[in-house]
Amino acid sequence: MKRDLPMEGKEWLLRRNCSLTPGQLGVAYALMCVFSFGVAAGFTLAGLWHILIFTAVEMAAVAAAFLYYARHATDYEHIVLADGSLLIEQVSAGHMRSVKLDTCWLRMHAPERPGELIHLESRGVAVDIGTFATAPHRRALAQELRYAITHT
Known part of the structure; x- marks a missing residue:
């Protein structure tokens, strides 16, 4: 998946684990x-x-x-951190939702219980991510995101 964003940032790809095409x-x-x-x-x-x-x-x-x-089977979440913004693409059943969040105003709520998703909000735009990750992977993703955002 090539994007038009510069690759100085970091990206994550979360997808379903499907055994059959x-x-x-x-x-x-x-x-x-x-x-x-x-x-x-x-x-x-x-x-x-x-x-x-x-x-x-x-x-x-x-x-x-x-x-x-x-x-x-082909659902995924693609998260790209570049140029002071966080681009999130969520594909479900062939429908894509794209959200761009400004990292200067970003608030992140990491999951506290096993069923919770990572909640991101910036300037009134909110999105939940981590649908395809297990609870421990969600917590690790939240830590990675927080570290990457604060160190860019």
Whole structure:
């Protein structure tokens, strides 16, 4: 990801830890459908047609879960500290939100409890970051950000 900002600053990239790409997920779903509908067809031939209905409902539920997973597999947060400002790009389900904060006026609230995010605010603009990091990594990120901002 090349940006138009000078690289004198520091940057962080936080993203989901996904074990399957959307393409691999499609192949896995197709294999599940072939197996499940194959078994359901055997039961249908034996006269138990209601198994086919339950299989269709099950595969529809799995498809919904897989679509949600695939839609959010490429979500990330990109944080760039350069030229006295903090640029935060957050991508969720293909929608990007970009916020630029002035570090001179920046207030940071580090997470105190495991579920909390890092809250940043500058001149009335607020953003929460650290969605894709674990609680210990969020605290470490907050410390790194605070150090980088005060030493630039």
